[in-house]
Amino acid sequence: MGEPSDASLIAASIDRPVEFGAIFDRHASALRRYLVRRLGPAESDDVFGEVFRIAFERRSSYDLSRASARPWLYGIATNLVARHRRREARRIRAVARLAGTRVIVDDHAEAVSGELDARERWARLAEEVTSLPAAELDALVLHVWEGLSYEDVAVAVGVPVGTVRSRLNRARRRLRELEDPSGEQPTDHEHGDDPRRIDLRGSDR
Numbered sequence: 001m002g003e004p005s006d007a008s009l010i011a012a013s014i015d016r017p018v019e020f021g022a023i024f025d026r027h028a029s030a031l032r033r034y035l036v037r038r039l040g041p042a043e044s045d046d047v048f049g050e051v052f053r054i055a056f057e058r059r060s061s062y063d064l065s066r067a068s069a070r071p072w073l074y075g076i077a078t079n080l081v082a083r084h085r086r087r088e089a090r091r092i093r094a095v096a097r098l099a100g101t102r103v104i105v106d107d108h109a110e111a112v113s114g115e116l117d118a119r120e121r122w123a124r125l126a127e128e129v130t131s132l133p134a135a136e137l138d139a140l141v142l143h144v145w146e147g148l149s150y151e152d153v154a155v156a157v158g159v160p161v162g163t164v165r166s167r168l169n170r171a172r173r174r175l176r177e178l179e180d181p182s183g184e185q186p187t188d189h190e191h192g193d194d195p196r197r198i199d200l201r202g203s204d205r
Helices: 005-012 017-039 041-057 068-101 106-128 133-146 150-157 161-176
Strands: none
Touching: 017 041, 017 068, 017 133, 017 161, 041 068, 068 133, 068 150, 106 161, 133 150, 133 161, 150 161
């Protein structure tokens, strides 16, 4: 016999609240990582506790037809992140500044030039990401960073799947328009990363 689904645990927790502890055990690490990525370690602590407090209080309204509670929990977390947009923007810019220094070349003059160029590219990218409308940024983060399907993102943010697709398409289009002076899409040649799939998470520790 397999493990009970999240839905069955939540249903059982209505009469036996202790059962909800298994939901925390299953999803706490992912939710903690998500909040650290968006807000930073210090700010995420209080928000992390709020996610599971709210989830516990709202467990009676959970849609039991959904076996996994992961999208639901991400939705609660994303709503809480919305109260900290400025802090999130500062974190993305800070991580971009750090990433802009990771240029490794042998020639000193080339190193200086490369570092300045990288800093400029990452700074422009950070500005572009943080200027995305909140709805597009949420969809992008949940889909790209957290690996949620379009359907799960739709559940998390409470919109139809078609709306999620539209938001992601708009966000990607905005980022594709971020070009370097040569007219080519900027890339991190050192790591072979496309900035449209850029990792602005920083350390999760």
